Amino acid sequence: MKWADPAAWPRWLKKSMVIAADGALIPISLYTAFALRIGTIAPHQYAQVSPLYFLITLAGGVVVLWALRIHRMKLHAFDMHAVARIGAFAAALTFLAIAVSYLFGLWAPRSVPLIFGAVFFLNAVALRMIVLGVLGYVKRVAGSHVPVAIYGAGAAGTQLANALRQSRELRPVIFVDDNSALHGIIIGGARVCHPSVLEPMARSGQIERVLIAIPSMTMGQRERLTKTLEALPCEVQAIPSYVDLVSGKSWVDDLRPVSPDELLEREKVDLDIPEVAKAYAGRSVMVTGAGGSIGSELCRQLIDCRPSRIVLFERSEFALYEIERTLRTAAEQAGIALVARLGSVIDRPSLDAVIADETVDIILHAAAYKHVPLVEDNELEGIRNNVVGTRIVAAAAQEAGIERFILVSTDKAVRPTNIMGASKRMAELVVQDTQKRAGSTLFSMVRFGNVLGSSGSVVPLFQQQIRRGGPVTVTHAEVTRYFMTIPEAARLVLLAGAYSEGGDLFVLDMGSPVRIIDLAKRMIGLANRTVRDDANPDGDIEIVFTGLRPGEKLFEELLIDDDSLVTTPHEKILRAHEAGLSEIEVARMTRQIDAALASRDRDSVRQIVCRFVDGYSVADDAETVDSIA
Numbered sequence: 001m002k003w004a005d006p007a008a009w010p011r012w013l014k015k016s017m018v019i020a021a022d023g024a025l026i027p028i029s030l031y032t033a034f035a036l037r038i039g040t041i042a043p044h045q046y047a048q049v050s051p052l053y054f055l056i057t058l059a060g061g062v063v064v065l066w067a068l069r070i071h072r073m074k075l076h077a078f079d080m081h082a083v084a085r086i087g088a089f090a091a092a093l094t095f096l097a098i099a100v101s102y103l104f105g106l107w108a109p110r111s112v113p114l115i116f117g118a119v120f121f122l123n124a125v126a127l128r129m130i131v132l133g134v135l136g137y138v139k140r141v142a143g144s145h146v147p148v149a150i151y152g153a154g155a156a157g158t159q160l161a162n163a164l165r166q167s168r169e170l171r172p173v174i175f176v177d178d179n180s181a182l183h184g185i186i187i188g189g190a191r192v193c194h195p196s197v198l199e200p201m202a203r204s205g206q207i208e209r210v211l212i213a214i215p216s217m218t219m220g221q222r223e224r225l226t227k228t229l230e231a232l233p234c235e236v237q238a239i240p241s242y243v244d245l246v247s248g249k250s251w252v253d254d255l256r257p258v259s260p261d262e263l264l265e266r267e268k269v270d271l272d273i274p275e276v277a278k279a280y281a282g283r284s285v286m287v288t289g290a291g292g293s294i295g296s297e298l299c300r301q302l303i304d305c306r307p308s309r310i311v312l313f314e315r316s317e318f319a320l321y322e323i324e325r326t327l328r329t330a331a332e333q334a335g336i337a338l339v340a341r342l343g344s345v346i347d348r349p350s351l352d353a354v355i356a357d358e359t360v361d362i363i364l365h366a367a368a369y370k371h372v373p374l375v376e377d378n379e380l381e382g383i384r385n386n387v388v389g390t391r392i393v394a395a396a397a398q399e400a401g402i403e404r405f406i407l408v409s410t411d412k413a414v415r416p417t418n419i420m421g422a423s424k425r426m427a428e429l430v431v432q433d434t435q436k437r438a439g440s441t442l443f444s445m446v447r448f449g450n451v452l453g454s455s456g457s458v459v460p461l462f463q464q465q466i467r468r469g470g471p472v473t474v475t476h477a478e479v480t481r482y483f484m485t486i487p488e489a490a491r492l493v494l495l496a497g498a499y500s501e502g503g504d505l506f507v508l509d510m511g512s513p514v515r516i517i518d519l520a521k522r523m524i525g526l527a528n529r530t531v532r533d534d535a536n537p538d539g540d541i542e543i544v545f546t547g548l549r550p551g552e553k554l555f556e557e558l559l560i561d562d563d564s565l566v567t568t569p570h571e572k573i574l575r576a577h578e579a580g581l582s583e584i585e586v587a588r589m590t591r592q593i594d595a596a597l598a599s600r601d602r603d604s605v606r607q608i609v610c611r612f613v614d615g616y617s618v619a620d621d622a623e624t625v626d627s628i629a
Contacts, residue, residue, distance in 0.1 A: 018070070019062065019066070021127060022065055022070060023061070023065070025124055026057060026058050026062075027057075028123065029119040029120035029123055030054060030057055030097065030112075030116050033112045033113075033115035033116035034108075034112055036119075037112050038109075048107040049107070050107065052104070053101070053107075053108060056104060056106075057093075057096060057097055057100050060096045061093050064096060065089065068085065068088065068089050068092070070085065070086065070089050082128075086125060089124075090124070094113045094114060094116060097117075098113045101113070145169065146209055147206060147207050147208055147209075148164070148172055148173065148207060148208070148209040148210065149198055149201065149207045149210045149211070150172050150174070150210075150213050151176050151212045151214065151225075151229075152175075152176075152177060152212065152214040153182045153185075153192045156214065157175060157187075158188065159213075160172075160211060160213045161175070161187065161188050162188065170209070172188070172190050173206065173207060174191060174201065174206075174207065175187055175191065176194065176195045176197065177192055177194075178194075180194070198229070198232055202232045202233050203233055207234060208235065209235040210232065210237070211237055211238075212225060212229075212236070212237065212238040221538070222238050222469075226469070275495070275499070275569070276491070276498055277305045277306065278498070279305075279494070279497050279498035280302060280362065281307065282306070282307065283307045283308060283309075283362050284307065284308055284311065284358055284362070285310055285311065285361065285363075285364065286310075286311040286313055286354065286355065286358065286363045286364070287299055287310065287311065287312060287363075287364045287366060288313045288314075288363065288364070288365050288366055288367035288393060289314060289345075289365075289366040289367030289368065290312035290313055290319075290320065290323055291319025291320050291322060292314075292319070292366060293451065294451065294486065294493070295314070295323075295364075295367070296323045297487060297489070298366060298494070299312060299327055300330075300490075301490050302494070303327065303334050307336060308336065308337065309336065309337040309339060309358060309359075310327075310331065310337070310339070311339045311354060311358045311360060312324055312339065312341065313345075313351075313354060313367070314343075314367075315343065315344045320340050320341075320342060323340075341358075344389070345385065345389035345392060346384060346388055346389045346392055347392075351392065351393060352396055352399075352400070355396055356400065360400070361403045362403055362404045362405075362406075362497060363393065363397050363406070364406050364408070364493055364494075364497070365390060365394075365405065365406065365408060366493070367393075368385065368386050368389075368408070368427075369381065369385050369420065370410070370420060372420045372421075372549065372552060373550060373552075375419050376418055376549075379419045379602055382419050382423050383419070383423050383596075383597065386424060386426075387426045387427050387593060388590075388593065388594070390430050391427075391434075391590060393405075394407075394431055394434040394443065397443075398434055398437070398438050398441055401439065401440060401441060402441055403440075403442070404441065404442045405431070405441060405442070406444050406445070406446060406493055406496050406500070407427060407445040408448070408493055409424050409427065409445050409446060409447045409448070410424050410447065411447055411450075411482060412424060412553075413425035413427075414447075414615070415615030416615070416616050417552070417553045417616070418552065419605075419609065422613045422616050423609075425613050425616075426589065426613060428445050429580050429581050429586060429589070430586060431443050432578075432580035432581075433580065433581065436503075436583060437583075438502065442501065443500075443502060443503060444496050444502070445496075445504070445506070446492055446496045446507075447506070447507045448484060448489050449483055449510050450481045451484055451489045458516060458520075459523070462520055462523045463527075465541075466524060466527050470540070470541035470543075471542040471544040472520045472524065472541055472542070472543050472544070473543075473544050474516050474517050474520055474545055475516070475545065475547060475548050475552060476545060476547070476548050476554060477515075477545060478515070479516045479517070480513040480514060480515050480554065481513055481514060481516060482514075483510065483514055483519075484508060488508065492506060499568050499569065499570075499573070499575070504576070504577060505575065505576045505577070505578055506574070506575055507573075508572060508574075509572045517543065520543055521543070524541045524543075531543060585612065589611075592608050593605070
């Protein structure tokens with residue numbers, strides 16, 4: 001036990017000390033009352049003053065003290081309510097003294113009980129104030145309290161100061177407020193000053209932190225004030241009021257994660273149909289890129305399909321560890337073997353060994369580099385992973401004679417303006433070509449729109465920017481995208497396996513495309529914030545346009561040829577048979593890619609893309625805007 005710290009003392013000891021102190025004040029106050037009434041400092045010399053009067057009053061006073069629970073009052077919470085309870089105790093002692101005098105026939109002038117009650121009240125209050133002062137001084141001298149300034153001398157600031165006086169970490173030393181009418185007044189021992197005193201006090205070490213306690217501020221006003229105070233050589237924090245914290249209205253709590261479902265401007269597509277479970281039940285299913293956003297969700301949903309085995313294939317050790325750890329319990333409860341295998345999709349011997357050892361029946365190929373600007377700057381590795389990797393996995397699947405192979409693709413593969421989209425289109429061409437000589441294996445592809453909440457998508461970026469107070473960055477006011485949720489994307493992949501006839505492409509009817517700026521505004525609104533613009537200069541979050549990134553289009557398409565669409569058993573899932581390249585053209589494309597990668601010739605890679613990817617072009621801001629105007 002740390003005896004030097006009164007806060008660490010046991011409660012029984014602190015209660016005993018309060019009872020002893022208040023009990024001692026009873027005879028002291030009664031003696032003082034006799035002295036004041038008689039006019040001498042030695043009233044005990046008078047024969048009429050009986051010691052029995054003191055003893056009975058003391059005994060009765062301790063009983064009343066216990067009954068009124070005076071000893072349970074927390075010293076650090078000494079306020080007007082506590083003062084009123086001590087006043088009630090003093091009044092009870094007054095009546096007790098009168099009753100003792102009459103009932104036991106003990107002499108006492110009639111004014112003595114009244115003086116006794118008043119003196120006890122003053123002594124009890126003064127004793128507590130002295131103890132509080134001493135404890136506060138000891139803490140300031142011996143403790144390591146951080147001196148803080150409270151910005152805002154209103155009700156919230158006062159509440160905060162009262163709470164901090166009980167804290168072992170922080171000590172309020174000054175209030176600052178823009179209201180000049182408050183300057184100079186004292187609140188709880190701290191003076192209210194103009195905010196201009198903060199800088200010299202911070203530089204001299206008199207304060208080490210500024211706490212903004214003005215809960216009526218909008219988030220935009222708080223953000224601007226915080227940015228103004230950032231120049232101070234100390235920490236700056238914004239604190240909600242205690243009333244808001246208790247009622248659950250804290251502005252911090254408003255920054256909850258936004259569910260992707262809330263951002264869809266359409267109804268969720270119900271993809272929970274029996275065909276999915278039947279297609280995978282009892283099979284050994286391998287997921288490449290199992291640690292990614294789509295791959296991990298595929299693995300989660302596969303557990304509900306009751307395959308005999310799920311093979312997690314991933315090149316990132318940490319991502320593989322995380323997904324294996326996350327799924328282990330659920331897989332064991334479902335009686336599914338969960339196998340984690342480190343490896344790369346460009347490592348053919350590793351793939352062949354895993355497929356053979358785990359007797360894989362179905363491959364869901366989700367491994368890919370997908371971040372547009374990164375792949376644009378690293379086109380060699382983007383092509384190697386997305387095109388060569390797909391070719392190697394597809395070839396391994398074909399030679400092993402597995403049942404089904406499903407490629408996860410993207411709408412950016414349609415008339416692409418970036419290397420990432422072009423690489424995924426080339427991967428589709430490779431899969432289409434492999435199907436021509438696939439034997440019993442069914443190859444199919446699934447083309448997604450943008451997946452809400454996936455790694456690198458706008459949703460986690462916007463949430464992070466809103467949490468910081470903005471600004472939210474949008475590349476262009478007219479950018480539109482098709483959106484789907486991660487569960488929808490994963491379910492679509494699984495359904496493709498169930499409906500596959502070989503060489504087909506599946507897309508989800510996702511309604512109309514969504515403007516990214518509308519998505520940003522919706523997320524700001526769902527975070528209980530307002531957009532700051534010319535029409536609303538006092539708003540909370542500003543939206544800033546940063547310009548289209550290299551390879552970025554203003555809008556995306558899902559299909560190269562809309563006329564190729566046919567229906568499936570599910571009304572929201574469509575199948576397309578798009579034209580591909582001949583076997584000779586695909587063979588020439590892959591040979592040229594291999595040669596360009598071997599020589600690390602970036603220009604050759606881009607020339608190959610231009611030669612074999614129909615519709616590939618470099619994005620041009622002005623032309624693209626005109627095309628949709």
